Amino acid sequence: xxxxxxxxxxxxxxxxxxxxxxxxxxxxxxxxxxxxxxxxxxxxxxxxxxxxxxxxxxxxxxxxxxxxxxxxxxxxxxxxxxxxxxxxxxxxxxxxxxxxxxxxxxxxxxxxxxxxxxxxxxxxxxxxxxxxxxxxxxxxxxxxxxxxxxxxxxxxxxxxxxxxxxxxxxxxxxxxxxxxxxx
Numbered sequence: 468x469x470x471x472x473x474x475x476x477x478x479x480x481x482x483x484x485x486x487x488x489x490x491x492x493x494x495x496x497x498x499x500x501x502x503x504x505x506x507x508x509x510x511x512x513x514x515x516x517x518x519x520x521x522x523x524x525x526x527x528x529x530x531x532x533x534x535x536x537x538x539x540x541x542x543x544x545x546x547x548x549x550x551x552x553x554x555x556x557x558x559x560x561x562x563x564x565x566x567x568x569x570x571x572x573x574x575x576x577x578x579x580x581x582x583x584x585x586x587x588x589x590x591x592x593x594x595x596x597x598x599x600x601x602x603x604x605x606x607x608x609x610x611x612x613x614x615x616x617x618x619x620x621x622x623x624x625x626x627x628x629x630x631x632x633x634x635x636x637x638x639x640x641x642x643x644x645x646x647x648x649x650x
Contacts, residue, residue: 468501468534470508472522475578476535483579484628487530487537490557492599498538498557502601505529505542506555513544526578527618530625533579541622545615552615559598559623562608564591568647569617575631577621584632586640590620592648614650 468474476483490498512523528543541559545552569592574585593612596619600607611619621631636642643649 468504470504470529470534472524475524475529475533478577478580478582478630480535482535482537483532483625483630485532485537486628487532487539487626490538490540490599492557494557494599494601498540499601501531501534501536501538502540502542502555502557505531505534505540506544506553506601509542509544513546524578527614528622529578530622532625532628539626541619541626543615543618543622545618547614552611553602554596554598554609554619555601556596556598556609557601559596559619559626561591561594561620561623562597563595565593567592568644569613569650570644570647571614571617572649574635575617575621577631580630580632584635586632586635587642588617588621588631588634589644589647590617590634592616594620596623613648617650 511517512526531538531540539558542555568589570587575588596609
């Protein structure tokens, strides 16, 4: 599936609020191709030249539901100084989380959300996620922290029909948490 700005569903579409279904393993050829395309979209969207050439919005992650496909599949690519954190997961589940929160100083964004929703989105600073990883072709447990942890939680929320702005305090959108890690 060729993914671009036209194929990504916006938050005005109620399908984005549906719960995604578990995916059968081993992956069908169709599901594997879809997840490969999702991962490639995220990678390509981070390359300025390719993104401009193909009209791609910059992204660190995408969930299948954002393409109108209610399956538990996500792709996340987070560059961080010397390394790139990458995951193409099927049936991802957070199995543990830190008490400490983290949030992006300038708030979050989303491929499916065009309108601005300013505010802090509090998430867990550290998480462990279990799921089937496409690149390793096996069930893995990923320990994530910082921006990678935030991106994983954002995409996993999509699988439950939750958008980032659902987590912003409407009374005090920019409230801070002195104990939280600010990214």
